[in-house]
Amino acid sequence: MTQHLRPALVLLLLFTALTGLAYPYAVTGLAALLFPNQANGSLVIRDNTIVGSSLIGQNFASDRYFQPRPSATSTPDPADSSKTVDAPYNAANSSGSNLGPTSKTLIERVSAAAQAKRAEGWQAPLPADALTTSASGLDPDMSPKNALAQVERVARARGVAPQKLRALVETQISRPWLGFIGEPRVNVLALNLALDALH
Structure with missing residues (x-):
């Protein structure tokens, strides 16, 4: 044996x-x-301080910044650990909402988000990624349409000419690889850092 x-x-x-x-x-x-x-997390460093990662979205709530697409991440409920509560951009718990296109909850959430965007002055048609979450809930990028739709709000909040911000957004657009692989996109953190560098 x-x-x-x-x-x-x-x-x-x-x-x-x-x-x-x-x-x-x-x-x-x-x-x-x-x-x-990349092996060290694609960290973004500004003034010798880590401000984020180019691969993980983070929340920018102020009107002075371009805001990323909504996040569906959650965290355990402090009152009941068997349940979860919304915790946008919780990098420790990457997840999507898993709500299908016929989900009443999804339809209500997107409708409420669309009404809120229109109340803020966004023009129709609204970019899909301004209303829907990504599969990971931590998408670091947004579409150029989403970024351009926010120019007026950010320009008002900062007292900057909108055309100056439109030009800034154009410089931050990453084009498809080899001209056809992927979609044009704007990294939200990079755009907001470039925005701060304007002043």
């Missing part, structure tokens, strides 16, 4: 060391060597 057990244990230990230790450490080391920024 030991003649069968010993090779099995040796192979188990060998493959555990190879696939559980050597391979992950090699890939992690190679990633850190070739792509140090």
Whole structure:
């Protein structure tokens, strides 16, 4: 029996060391060597302070900033740990709402968001990503239409000419890779940092 057990244990230990230790450490080391920024979370540093990540959305509630698309992330309810409560941009709990297109809750939420946007002065048609959440709830990007729709509000709040902000948004648009892979997008954190740099 030991003649069968010993090779099995040796192979188990060998493959555990190879696939559980050597391979992950090699890939992690190679990633850190070739792509140090991405391997360390694509952190954005301003004045020697980490202000966020270019890959994780964060909430900008002030009218002085461009606001990201809504977030569906949640956190455990402090009163009842078996339930959750809304916690927008909770990076520790990436999740979508999982509400389908016929969901009454989704329809009511999007309708309420659309009414709120129109009350703020947004013009129709409203960009879809201004009303709907992303699959992760932490989308760091928004569509150029969403950014441009916010120009008037941000311009009023900052006392800046709207055309100056439109030009700023245009400089922040990331085009599709190779001209056709992906969608044009604007990183919200990068746009808001560029906005602060205007003054």
